[in-house]
Amino acid sequence: MQPSNEQDRAKWAAGTAAIDAYIQDGMKLGLGSGSTSHWFVRALGEAVENGLDVVGVPTSTGTRDLAVEVGVPLTTLAEAGRLDLTVDGADEIDADGVMIKGGGACLLWERIIAETSEKMVCVVDESKVVDQLGAFPLPIEVVQFEWEATRNAIGDLLGGLGYGEVELTRRMQGDQPLVTDSGNFIVDAHLRAITDPLAIDGKLNWIPGVVENGLFGGIAAEMIIGRTDGSHEVRDVSKSPSARPDTRGR
Secondary structure, X not given: OOOOXXXXXXXXXXXXXXXXXXXXXXXXXXXXXXXXXXXHHHHHHHHHHOOOOOEEEEOOHHHHHHHHHHOOOEOOHHHHOOEOEEEEOOOEEOOXXXXXXXXXXXXXXXXXXXXXXXXXXXXXXXXXEOOOOOOOOEEEEXXXXXXXXXXXXXXXXXXXXXXXXXXXXXXXXXXXXXXXXXXXXXXXXXXXXXXXXXXXXXXXXXXXXXXXXXXXXXXXXXXXXXXXOOOEEEEEOOOOOOOOOOOOOO
């Protein structure tokens, strides 16, 4: 499958560049979710068909299904242990490498896989690179039990951090609530402009009922930005700030 429009061409450029720059025989890979990551998985399938020897751990059932379709061998974290590299996308990423993820409702699995990897590379098209995070709503994964109470606590926290009365919406899939691969709901926080992502990330997950949130800081080592003309740029974001302790032992 080849890209059919300019945005897909930019995503393809980022995904194929990741294979050329990072992928080697014998690697254990985290396979990201979302449209740009899926271009990477498709390109990886072509490389496997041409003799590349790798295995992957998917970050969603959708990525798992695509990997099977294009012939990428799969494993699990239980079998693989630590991964060599995860390649994943972002809904927004700033100049420091702090991301909003979760537009595909896969943020929990994405963080688990990224945190179990020696290195994470973010692949995006140029439209995802922003000066300030927040135009894309912040996804927050919450348990279904009494989810309204969790939503209200999220609103209180964000209000206390100076964001006023934030619009918080449960994500829907048609006329039914969207349910994640782990059986949870997604609450989207429409912040519009995030002035201090570390302050939010450092507090949200302490709310009972919050499973994970989509602010990913201090995770990506590099980002590959694909452009509509088929070119790409690699940026070092290894100094990206984080609100969380390093759990990867690097």
